[in-house]
Amino acid sequence: MRGRNLRGELDTFLAGREQELINFRRDLHMHPELAFAEYRTTQRIAERLTAAGLAPAVLPRGTGLLCDVGSGDGPTVALRADIDALPVPDEKDVPYSSTVPGVCHACGHDVHTAVLLGTSLFLAQQAEAGLLPGRVRLIFQPAEELPGGALEVMASGGISGVDRIFGLHCDPRLDVGRVGLKSGPITSACDKVTIRVSGPGGHTARPHLTADLVFALAKILTELPAALSRRVDPRSSLSLVWGRVEAGSVANAIPDDGVAEGTVRCLDEAAWHAAPDMIKSLLESVAGAYGVEAEMDYTRGVPPVVNDKISVQMLAEAAEGVLGEGASGPTEQSLGGEDFGWYLESIPGAFARLGTREPGTAHLADIHQGTFDVDESAIGTGVRFLAATALTALWEGQRPVAGEALMALKALKADN
Numbered sequence: 508m509r510g511r512n513l514r515g516e517l518d519t520f521l522a523g524r525e526q527e528l529i530n531f532r533r534d535l536h537m538h539p540e541l542a543f544a545e546y547r548t549t550q551r552i553a554e555r556l557t558a559a560g561l562a563p564a565v566l567p568r569g570t571g572l573l574c575d576v577g578s579g580d581g582p583t584v585a586l587r588a589d590i591d592a593l594p595v596p597d598e599k600d601v602p603y604s605s606t607v608p609g610v611c612h613a614c615g616h617d618v619h620t621a622v623l624l625g626t627s628l629f630l631a632q633q634a635e636a637g638l639l640p641g642r643v644r645l646i647f648q649p650a651e652e653l654p655g656g657a658l659e660v661m662a663s664g665g666i667s668g669v670d671r672i673f674g675l676h677c678d679p680r681l682d683v684g685r686v687g688l689k690s691g692p693i694t695s696a697c698d699k700v701t702i703r704v705s706g707p708g709g710h711t712a713r714p715h716l717t718a719d720l721v722f723a724l725a726k727i728l729t730e731l732p733a734a735l736s737r738r739v740d741p742r743s744s745l746s747l748v749w750g751r752v753e754a755g756s757v758a759n760a761i762p763d764d765g766v767a768e769g770t771v772r773c774l775d776e777a778a779w780h781a782a783p784d785m786i787k788s789l790l791e792s793v794a795g796a797y798g799v800e801a802e803m804d805y806t807r808g809v810p811p812v813v814n815d816k817i818s819v820q821m822l823a824e825a826a827e828g829v830l831g832e833g834a835s836g837p838t839e840q841s842l843g844g845e846d847f848g849w850y851l852e853s854i855p856g857a858f859a860r861l862g863t864r865e866p867g868t869a870h871l872a873d874i875h876q877g878t879f880d881v882d883e884s885a886i887g888t889g890v891r892f893l894a895a896t897a898l899t900a901l902w903e904g905q906r907p908v909a910g911e912a913l914m915a916l917k918a919l920k921a922d923n
């Protein structure tokens with residue numbers, strides 16, 4: 508990479524730091540904190556960054572922090588780790604089990620935090636040696652699981668002036684030492700929709716004198732997903748699926764109200780933005796045809812994480828440079844949600860999967876399970892990968908500007 512032995516530099520760095528990072532992860536694992544309550548976690552990170560000569564700034568709510576490495580010259584690349592735990596009991600029998608009843612780092616955010624901390628320390632060394640061609644914004648984000656922490660970071664100016672952003676997530680289906688990459692959508696949007704219908708009610712003998720509410724509700728339940736599938740680009744994979752429906756209490760009385768709840772999942776950002784208005788207008792037209800009143804309550808979850816192609820190429824180049832040829836491979840799109848999608852609505856970037864499975868293990872606890880754990884050598888892999896990604900993005904980031912200037916010059920010459 509640019510004539511430098513980055514791989515060797517990272518080997519040397521990790522030889523002295525890997526155990527410290529593993530210990531740091533275990534400490535967080537023993538003291539997990541829920542969304543927007545990550546006070547101790549934030550303090551631990553801030554202390555370590557300060558000891559390395561950096562100047563972290565804790566976010567206004569007191570959890571999560573931002574920290575810049577390097578000067579303002581050149582591009583700015585952000586690296587994001589989420590730091591919160593889950594309301595899931597720890598079921599593992601390990602020396603570093605959670606000491607907080609009912610709370611556990613079951614999504615691997617302790618690993619993400621240790622990876623970003625290690626990356627920060629390495630990049631701080633690079634900056635000190637004058638080897639950082641730009642600035643790296645470290646984002647230790649609170650409350651990914653709520654979700655909402657990404658919005659808190661953005662409201663605090665966390666990505667202002669940032670050209671490109673990267674993040675990663677533990678993947679227990681991928682062997683340690685490997686990373687999974689994908690251009691385009693890698694996670695999905697997931698929103699909740701609640702529909703309430705109401706009418707005068709009456710006797711089932713005389714549906715024409717009232718509004719046949721159960722029939723109307725059934726029409727809404729089947730017509731909305733059907734109409735959506737014809738109104739939205741099928742490539743967006745927007746799906747409305749009902750999970751709960753309730754109306755009436757006896758066979759011969761038409762009830763005066765009913766409710767249905769479901770989820771809207773979507774892979775495409777434009778379709779996700781358009782979904783609430785479209786569902787509402789379809790609902791009103793179907794309800795109107797049967798003379799019932801209908802109300803909709805639409806709760807936004809997170810947008811899909813849609814990876815930028817150039818950023819994914821940077822991840823691939825970084826992986827090849829420091830993890831070895833063939834260390835990165837394609838990964839599938841998940842129907843789960845991830846609030847990293849909020850950043851990518853504003854700036855380009857990419858989200859990667861970090862292998863955490865001990866090669867050859869049969870037992871596979873998924874994330875969000877109380878038995879989930881990782882092969883801790885994933886921390887070293889993550890540090891190599893993220894540090895190389897930041898440097899690659901800074902090096903590459905200097906080129907488009909020159910390219911644009913050249914294009915402008917050519918256009919000027921052509922005009923004359």
Ligand SMILES: [Zn+2]
Nearest residue numbers: 614652874875
């Ligand atoms: Zn999670």
Ligand SMILES: [Zn+2]
Nearest residue numbers: 614616651676
């Ligand atoms: Zn997670």
